[in-house]
Amino acid sequence: MDIVKVLVTGGAGFIGSHIVDELLQHGHEVTVVDNLSTGQLQNVHPQAKFLKVDIYKDDLNPVFAQGFDIVIHHAAQPNVPRSLKEPIIDAEVNILGTIKLLEACRMHGIKKVIYASSAAVYGTPVKLPIPEEHPLSPLSPYGISKLTPEYYLRVYHEIYGLRYTILRYANIYGPRQNPKGEAGVVAIFVDQFCKGQAPTIFGDGEATRDYVYVGDVAIANRLALTAGDGETLNVATGKKVSVNELVRILLSITKKDILPIHGPVRPGDIVHSTLSNERIRQVLGWEPQVTLEEGLRRTVEWAQAQAALEEV
Incomplete structure (x- = not known):
């Protein structure tokens, strides 16, 4: 080419x-x-x-x-x-x-x-x-x-x-997605898990997205x-993944024992979206x-490396 x-x-x-x-x-x-x-x-x-x-x-x-x-x-x-x-x-x-x-x-x-x-x-x-x-x-x-x-x-x-x-x-x-501001839920959750903080799930966690x-x-x-x-x-991807499933995978990757917090459903949020x-x-x-598991693993590893750099 x-x-x-x-x-x-x-x-x-x-x-x-x-x-x-x-x-x-x-x-x-x-x-x-x-x-x-x-x-x-x-x-x-x-x-x-x-x-x-x-x-x-x-x-x-x-x-x-x-x-x-x-x-x-x-x-x-x-x-x-x-x-x-x-x-x-x-x-x-x-x-x-x-x-x-x-x-x-x-x-x-x-x-x-x-x-x-x-x-x-x-x-x-x-x-x-x-x-x-x-x-x-x-x-x-x-x-x-x-x-x-x-x-x-x-x-x-x-x-x-x-x-x-x-x-x-x-x-x-x-990697490189900023967890602050209008970030994706993955970046926010990864940042919270790496800091040992409990993520907030709005609603029952069964809402789905295409990651x-x-x-x-x-x-x-x-x-x-x-x-x-x-x-x-x-x-x-054409695959629907619930917020609960996302949390389950991240808990497995980070080996954290953190229970998420459930908050009220946010007005205007779409329940299911898959393309x-x-x-x-x-x-x-x-x-x-x-795969989602591999992508999340790479994202967690990047976030952990960033955290280590910030501590130096």
């Missing part, structure tokens, strides 16, 4: 940095732009070029003048509660920031955009597992702001010929460099490589 020059927005973040690693491992040239609002410089691979840039506030022309083939777009306001408190900021970053990016792509002859969307675009499931053609009814400003750029991508393709692949992520977990290891997500992005044009694809991955299997030839 030819070397591709890739710009990864949000490449200092949790998912973006793993994508950077995957691309470099396969010989591609990678430039990262990130404003470091949630990303961390230490996440960026030393072989990647790093530019501190805010895609919404800064002029993108000097960045794009360096010449890229493909843009992988992960820079975003990722916090659902913040989108409820500050919907204007959420829309500025996720919608207007993406439009600015697409304009730069148009003006500088970018061949393709790979866009990180979210299961949040679906809202409450009417069938499980959720296929890509499921009704789109987001329940938060965040869900709306992740869905809206999908329409812009299709329009930029129709009018300007800009190729795209949209990847709708299930619940991504793995995908971040390294598998990185592979999906790499495969989309050369396939999946014009496609919208779920990145998911179908049949389409991405067909289109990209992608399938999850890392």
Whole structure:
């Protein structure tokens, strides 16, 4: 495969940095732009070029003048509660920031955009597992702001010929996920178990989610460099895992004897969410490589190593 020059927005973040690693491992040239609002410089691979840039506030022309083939777009306001408190900021970053990016792509002859969307675009499931053609009814400003750029991508393709692949992520977990703020439940639980703290389960713990290891997500992005044009694809395992099962596995890995605390069900929480991955299997030839047990073990080991570094 030819070397591709890739710009990864949000490449200092949790998912973006793993994508950077995957691309470099396969010989591609990678430039990262990130404003470091949630990303961390230490996440960026030393072989990647790093530019501190805010895609919404800064002029993108000097960045794009360096010449890229493909843009992988992960820079975003990722916090659902913040989108409820500050919907204007959420829309500025996720919608207007993406439009600015697409304009730069148009003006500088970018061949393709790979866009990180979210299961949040679906809202409450009417069938499980959720296929890509499921009704789109987001329940938060965040869900709306992740869905809206999908329409812009299709329009930029129709009018300007800009190729795209949209990847709708299930619940991504793995090393480098920050347990603070709007983190995934895995990052929060791992952090608590490593500190000997009891995790809080909201409700009876039988709510289910679809957990995908971040390294598998990185592979999906790499495969989309050369396939999946014009496609919208779920990145998911298609397997439902309850919160209770998640806790059971983590207790086994960490060898902790901690009883979780049960709290009331949070208003607005979806009870069950699992995404179908049949389409991405067909289109990209992608399938999850890392089992939940193995992915959680890697995540725990990373968290323990981080804790050891902080103690030094």
